[in-house]
Amino acid sequence: MGTGVLLWLAAAAGATAVGMAAVGMIGSDIFGSSQDPLTQAEVEQRLAAPTTGPTGAPTGPSTGATDPATPSAEPTAAPSSTPPATPPPAARARVVNALGAGTVTAQCNADGTVQILAVSPAQGYEADPDDDAADDHPKITFESDAVEVEVRLRCADGVVTDEIEQKIED
Numbered sequence: 001m002g003t004g005v006l007l008w009l010a011a012a013a014g015a016t017a018v019g020m021a022a023v024g025m026i027g028s029d030i031f032g033s034s035q036d037p038l039t040q041a042e043v044e045q046r047l048a049a050p051t052t053g054p055t056g057a058p059t060g061p062s063t064g065a066t067d068p069a070t071p072s073a074e075p076t077a078a079p080s081s082t083p084p085a086t087p088p089p090a091a092r093a094r095v096v097n098a099l100g101a102g103t104v105t106a107q108c109n110a111d112g113t114v115q116i117l118a119v120s121p122a123q124g125y126e127a128d129p130d131d132d133a134a135d136d137h138p139k140i141t142f143e144s145d146a147v148e149v150e151v152r153l154r155c156a157d158g159v160v161t162d163e164i165e166q167k168i169e170d
Helices: 002-025 040-048
Strands: 094-097 102-108 114-121 126-129 139-143 147-156 159-168
Touching: 040 094, 094 159, 102 147, 102 159, 114 126, 114 139, 114 147
Parallel strands: none
Antiparallel strands: 094 102, 102 114, 126 139, 139 147, 147 159
């Protein structure tokens, strides 16, 4: 009987080790060394950081030579003293907290309309986005059994602004 118990314990320990290794391989570490979620300040800091990537600038030196087989009829233009037009600033996403009912992530488009990037209801709430294409101020409603929170978004000077209204049902 003692050998059977030892074999059973060895099998249980082996199965536990295999299970823990599998969970560790998929990214969830049950020993507590997984990555902590970001704070609101860390999210805003990462969103504000400039992105890195190709700039579209030429990578090699320019020789200035033209193909002699295709002569140019026009003289080369002199450099202009007018500075090039500056591109509009990149749209910056803003996370709106809907009084604990959820969050809405949105940004302003170049034409002044709001683009909703994500809607995340809190536990116990459902999100009901307003899909009226004619409305340039989108509305998202978070609903629970007793509370309704309405978030209406607008763009003001390229920044997402919000109006939040909470209704408590009796």
